Amino acid sequence: MSQIILGIESSCDETSASVCINGKIVSNIIAGQTIHQNYGGVVPELASRVHQQNIIPTVHQAIIDAKISKKDINAVAFTRGPGLLGSLLVGVSFAKAFALGLNIPLIEVNHVQAHILAHFIAPKNSQNHIFPTFPFLCLTVSGGHTQIVLVKNYFDMEIIGQTLDDAAGEAFDKTAKILGLPYPGGPLVDKYAQLGQPVYKFTEPNIADLNFSFSGLKTAILYFVRDNVKTNPNFLAQNMNNICASVQSRIVSILINKLKKAAKLHNITQIAIAGGVSANSGLRAALKAEAQINNWQTFIPDFEYCTDNAAMIAIAGYYKYLNNDFVGQDISPMPRMAI
Ligand code: KG4
Numbered sequence: 436m437s438q439i440i441l442g443i444e445s446s447c448d449e450t451s452a453s454v455c456i457n458g459k460i461v462s463n464i465i466a467g468q469t470i471h472q473n474y475g476g477v478v479p480e481l482a483s484r485v486h487q488q489n490i491i492p493t494v495h496q497a498i499i500d501a502k503i504s505k506k507d508i509n510a511v512a513f514t515r516g517p518g519l520l521g522s523l524l525v526g527v528s529f530a531k532a533f534a535l536g537l538n539i540p541l542i543e544v545n546h547v548q549a550h551i552l553a554h555f556i557a558p559k560n561s562q563n564h565i566f567p568t569f570p571f572l573c574l575t576v577s578g579g580h581t582q583i584v585l586v587k588n589y590f591d592m593e594i595i596g597q598t599l600d601d602a603a604g605e606a607f608d609k610t611a612k613i614l615g616l617p618y619p620g621g622p623l624v625d626k627y628a629q630l631g632q633p634v635y636k637f638t639e640p641n642i643a644d645l646n647f648s649f650s651g652l653k654t655a656i657l658y659f660v661r662d663n664v665k666t667n668p669n670f671l672a673q674n675m676n677n678i679c680a681s682v683q684s685r686i687v688s689i690l691i692n693k694l695k696k697a698a699k700l701h702n703i704t705q706i707a708i709a710g711g712v713s714a715n716s717g718l719r720a721a722l723k724a725e726a727q728i729n730n731w732q733t734f735i736p737d738f739e740y741c742t743d744n745a746a747m748i749a750i751a752g753y754y755k756y757l758n759n760d761f762v763g764q765d766i767s768p769m770p771r772m773a774i
């Protein structure tokens with residue numbers, strides 16, 4: 436008998452639905468929200484309203500693309516947290532109503548765990564894909580999180596290092612804001628960085644253990660821009676590519692240096708990256724270079740599964756389904772859910 440899981444993601448500003456059949460992702464629909472671009476960040480109230488508009492057409496399209504009927508679905512997996520309360524509420528309420536209507540079980544999924552479990556999605560048209568084996572290390576870098584996670588099993592994960600202030604994605608987004616670029620700035624900083632050289636040197640913070648800090652870098656960039664614009668009002672426009680390359684190079688070196696330390700400390704050579712920032716070209720290139728030097732086997736998700744998506748929720752739901760790990764209709768969102 437087939438095991439068909441519908442995954443639903445609505446933790447931030449992407450409404451997404453995906454169908455997983457017997458551990459294979461057969462559809463993954465992502466509806467983004469452009470409304471936040473003018474505000475320099477996600478506006479929670481606007482995000483939940485757009486989720487409400489998008490959730491039904493998104494789920495509908497995911498079911499059509501999967502070439503199934505909703506009656507074929509065996510369970511609904513949804514993001515319970517962490518995330519924005521209003522956004523989560525839309526996905527959780529929809530999942531509960533859908534499961535109730537079809538009399539099928541509900542599966543709660545932790546969004547950060549799901550980013551890591553995206554490594555168990557086989558890329559399209561790939562045969563003999565190699566998945567990570569346990570234990571492996573995963574650098575989880577998104578707009579809300581920056582963690583090094585020791586992944587011991589599908590749902591047994593330990594955070595061995597994390598940011599003490601801003602997340603890496605936030606560092607990209609706040610830099611973009613200082614440079615006058617719209618939200619989300621990460622992809623734009625990446626785009627300009629590829630055209631420039633890291634000629635400006637920003638100091639690497641000296642943070643203990645496997646932890647990170649990005650708030651000092653943000654302040655350094657703010658002062659750097661302020662001082663240079665004072666003497667040359669066109670400084671930003673004339674040097675955008677090199678500034679982006681310099682900032683990106685520093686963020687990447689902070690991440691990679693801690694990852695190297697973690698790998699050594701835990702004697703692990705299987706290294707993965709996950710979350711929105713894992714789409715970054717500099718980080719992907721640096722990881723590949725380090726893999727050569729350190730004999731690492733690295734795992735980098737397809738772009739589609741780096742930023743928020745429901746395929747990662749559906750695959751996490753599939754593994755929970757195999758464990759009969761269900762929740763009741765009394766479940767509610769958990770904005771501060773731990774890994
Ligand atoms: O995982 P995600 O989609 O949402 C959260 O759970 O936060 O990550 C979004 C973050 C944003 O900060 C965005 O700027 C960043 O990922 N991001 C990037 C790139 N693509 C997305 N940062 C740097 N380079 C990129 N190419």
Ligand code: ZN
Nearest residue numbers: 577711742743
């Ligand atoms: Zn995310």
